[in-house]
Amino acid sequence: MKIVTIRDVAREAGVSITTVSRVLNERADVDPNTRQRVQQVISRLGYLRNTNAANLKQRHTDFAAIILRGRRNVFLADLAERIMEIGREKGFRFLLEHIDERADIFEAARRLYLERKLSGLIFLGANLKDREEDVRRLDLPCVFTTVDASFMRLKRVASVAVDNFRSGQEAADQLLSRGHRRIALLGYFADRTDSSGMRLNGVLERMRQHKVPFDERLFSDCDFTMEGGWRATQALLDRQVPFTGLIAISDYVAIGAKKALFDRGLSVPRDVSIIGFDGIEQGRYCTPALATLRQPSDEISAVTIQLLGELQRGQTGRHVLLPTQWLTGGSIRSLL
Amino acid sequence: MKIVTIRDVAREAGVSITTVSRVLNERADVDPNTRQRVQQVISRLGYLRNTNAANLKQRHTDFAAIILRGRRNVFLADLAERIMEIGREKGFRFLLEHIDERADIFEAARRLYLERKLSGLIFLGANLKDREEDVRRLDLPCVFTTVDASFMRLKRVASVAVDNFRSGQEAADQLLSRGHRRIALLGYFADRTDSSGMRLNGVLERMRQHKVPFDERLFSDCDFTMEGGWRATQALLDRQVPFTGLIAISDYVAIGAKKALFDRGLSVPRDVSIIGFDGIEQGRYCTPALATLRQPSDEISAVTIQLLGELQRGQTGRHVLLPTQWLTGGSIRSLL
DNA sequence: CTGAAAGCGCTTACAG
DNA sequence: CTGAAAGCGCTTACAG
Numbered sequence A, B: 001m002k003i004v005t006i007r008d009v010a011r012e013a014g015v016s017i018t019t020v021s022r023v024l025n026e027r028a029d030v031d032p033n034t035r036q037r038v039q040q041v042i043s044r045l046g047y048l049r050n051t052n053a054a055n056l057k058q059r060h061t062d063f064a065a066i067i068l069r070g071r072r073n074v075f076l077a078d079l080a081e082r083i084m085e086i087g088r089e090k091g092f093r094f095l096l097e098h099i100d101e102r103a104d105i106f107e108a109a110r111r112l113y114l115e116r117k118l119s120g121l122i123f124l125g126a127n128l129k130d131r132e133e134d135v136r137r138l139d140l141p142c143v144f145t146t147v148d149a150s151f152m153r154l155k156r157v158a159s160v161a162v163d164n165f166r167s168g169q170e171a172a173d174q175l176l177s178r179g180h181r182r183i184a185l186l187g188y189f190a191d192r193t194d195s196s197g198m199r200l201n202g203v204l205e206r207m208r209q210h211k212v213p214f215d216e217r218l219f220s221d222c223d224f225t226m227e228g229g230w231r232a233t234q235a236l237l238d239r240q241v242p243f244t245g246l247i248a249i250s251d252y253v254a255i256g257a258k259k260a261l262f263d264r265g266l267s268v269p270r271d272v273s274i275i276g277f278d279g280i281e282q283g284r285y286c287t288p289a290l291a292t293l294r295q296p297s298d299e300i301s302a303v304t305i306q307l308l309g310e311l312q313r314g315q316t317g318r319h320v321l322l323p324t325q326w327l328t329g330g331s332i333r334s335l336l
Numbered sequence C, D: 001c002t003g004a005a006a007g008c009g010c011t012t013a014c015a016g
Helices: A006-013 A017-024 A032-045 A051-057 A074-089 A105-116 A132-138 A164-176 A195-209 A226-238 A251-263 A297-312 B006-013 B017-024 B032-045 B051-057 B074-089 B105-116 B132-138 B164-176 B195-209 B226-238 B251-263 B297-312
Strands: A063-069 A093-099 A120-124 A142-145 A157-162 A183-187 A219-221 A245-248 A273-278 A291-294 A319-322 A325-327 B063-069 B093-099 B120-124 B142-145 B157-162 B183-187 B219-221 B245-248 B273-278 B291-294 B319-322 B325-327
Touching (some): A006 A017, A006 A032, A017 A032, A051 B051, A051 B105, A063 A074, A074 A120, A074 A297, A093 B093, A105 B051, A120 A297, A142 A297, A157 A297, A164 A195, A164 A273, A164 A291, A183 A195, A183 A226, A183 A251, A219 A226, A226 A251, A245 A251, A297 A319, B006 B017, B006 B032, B017 B032, B063 B074, B063 B105, B074 B093, B074 B297, B093 B105, B105 B120, B142 B297, B157 B164, B157 B297, B164 B195, B164 B273, B183 B195, B183 B226, B195 B245, B251 B273
Parallel strands (some): A142 A157, A157 A319, A273 A291, B063 B120, B157 B319, B183 B219, B183 B245
């Protein structure tokens, strides 16, 4: 592949590379005729700017990077698209970096800053446990989306997430108000900041308030995947402890749970009522549709952009907690 | 954020930047003591190499780029992971580029080559219609995965895909052998190379062979999404033409179809038997499980790597068609 | 085994 | 409105 450089364009157009650079960067101080001539040469030669070279020299850019870990998380991928869409309308420019599940998001952020310079960072689905120092080192406007970073108390850090604890309470309310007393829980408890623990603790708190005892044998450990939900539910059923309701820490887990029940000849919602979290598209396509507590993606996206703007204008970071929305579905029924 | 450069490392370690560069690039010709000292300084200062600068100077690299369009396609995302996994074991190094649905894959390829130099390219889910000239211009080893590029007849181009036509035939066989005669089809017909048209034509061909007439009112147009399948099935049902079997061009479409049937009070497989294509994880978690023609991801991945290796060694590109695997499921039943 | 120097393809003051 | 020159942070012959 023959490589066309700015030098080739300059020669063909009969101008200096400085002028070509000006055209490339859409600067105003170029004669309209010159600009047009250069642009014609650019498209005729099929010139593409070498971003390496451009970024090497640039001291700073107006790009904000979105760092998204994991390539299979459709929820976060959609959120990223939405954030970029809303942000572009407000004049932001983005670099979306999809990094490996096992990669370190803060190292990725540093590398990206090094290479592209940045005006800000948006992290989707970050794990913040013991990472305060890493965040401080970045010293850039940082917005954490879908995770509460308020405990960090850093001026240039903001966050927006759903109120997972309250969301868990609501899930419990939905089952309790329909007469369910024996409720199974699928998920895990890690640290204070993780969404699984928050959601489950919300459920447990509300059960306590309603004086409904929680049978520990009805808790089954699992990660955020369908397979995890499937396995955990099988383990649960093996214990032979009866339950009529099941709350899973995510819709994916709930889908796995539903499958495991089906495999054992149990039916949803006849035998077990199921509730998930997140409100993924998939859940709407389940038969019956999965009842869930939906994360308001549009609002999360809009707030993310709002917070990034505030940080860039020098304001102290805010930490926003949004309520989830109850989305009912055929996966639950009333026992009353 | 303070930026540490190779110059800082060199000064701290008391060597030239050339030597630091040698350490960074893991060259053998460095004194072990020097190497260790430099490495210590690198980790002490938290130095990260500026890839822009590195790539600017490098004439070529041993990186192969994987270009994947669309951020929501879990099937292709998994395939990419698998390809990288297998490839790494064989000494390949990869750059995975996730590009926007609307972006041009060949422009992305050219830009990537410009910026990172490349030893080869792997395209996942490309659309090759009228793109022969673009491929020729790349003039690099190119492997097209999940699409048959044999019609291009270019020496440095190889491809691996499933035999979609045969796969369509098999889908038809599965329903016909169970006594289904009124079969609905969901998908679209574009050009010769697209998988939807190939699959559907396979179905139609086999129906002709079995002298089972196809009622055109049982074809409903849709894209590759769940929502598309849902809408198309509603349109189908509105026509009030009875059918007992349904073949959708993908599992996602089949999931949408199943939902639409459910919404109208119809049951799978009691009222309608459904078959999809691809074999996504999702399908296994449907209740009942979705019968499908699975694309053998592991084999596709392994062949992709094999073909890339062959091209890099100067061999002429081969075009491999793999059979799909029948994965039965509760979504179909026999009428016999 | 090590270093000085050229240069990758751009951008950016600076001068006119 | 335009151009010559310096320099971004690396790699790579080349010389020793």
